[in-house]
Amino acid sequence: MPNHPAExxxxxxxxxxxxxxxxxxxxxRGPAPVSELARHFDMALPSxxxxxxxxxxxxLVTTRKxxxxxxxxxxxxxxxxxxxxxxxxxxxxxxxxDQLDSLLLTxxxxxxxxxxxxxxxxxPTPSQSQQQQQPPEPSQSGPAPxx
Numbered sequence: 276m277p278n279h280p281a282e283x284x285x286x287x288x289x290x291x292x293x294x295x296x297x298x299x300x301x302x303x304r305g306p307a308p309v310s311e312l313a314r315h316f317d318m319a320l321p322s323x324x325x326x327x328x329x330x331x332x333x334x335l336v337t338t339r340k341x342x343x344x345x346x347x348x349x350x351x352x353x354x355x356x357x358x359x360x361x362x363x364x365x366x367x368x369x370x371x372x373d374q375l376d377s378l379l380l381t382x383x384x385x386x387x388x389x390x391x392x393x394x395x396x397x398x399p400t401p402s403q404s405q406q407q408q409q410p411p412e413p414s415q416s417g418p419a420p421x422x
Contacts, residue, residue: 285333294318297315297316306349334352
């Protein structure tokens with residue numbers, strides 16, 4: 276994917292507001308008139324229109340006017356670009372974390388095989404740490420007696 280940081284900044288800026296995200300969610304179900312969209316928000320119409328103008332200026336929404344009714348429609352391409360960037364970041368970080376996990380496992384195995392290292396001193400792997408952090412299962416014998 277080509278790197279367009281300024282364009283992504285504008286898209287994420289538009290997505291940074293709950294009202295605008297809610298508008299996009301609604302438009303994901305299909306086009307809607309401005310009046311229908313605005314009805315669901317506790318704000319004056321001019322304030323709502325500012326949100327709509329931002330979404331339109333970022334290319335996330337298109338509007339068309341038929342008589343007195345302005346209809347809004349989702350423009351999915353900018354969201355696809357943001358999603359592609361996020362997928363690239365996820366892949367990168369998953370690969371890095373897998374490499375770190377492999378390194379830790381290698382170091383742990385090396386420490387465990389060393390005659391100088393007691394077994395209790397070997398650090399747990401990340402998956403073992405997660406298991407240790409889980410709360411213990413409640414006992415089947417009922418609640419503990421109160422003091």
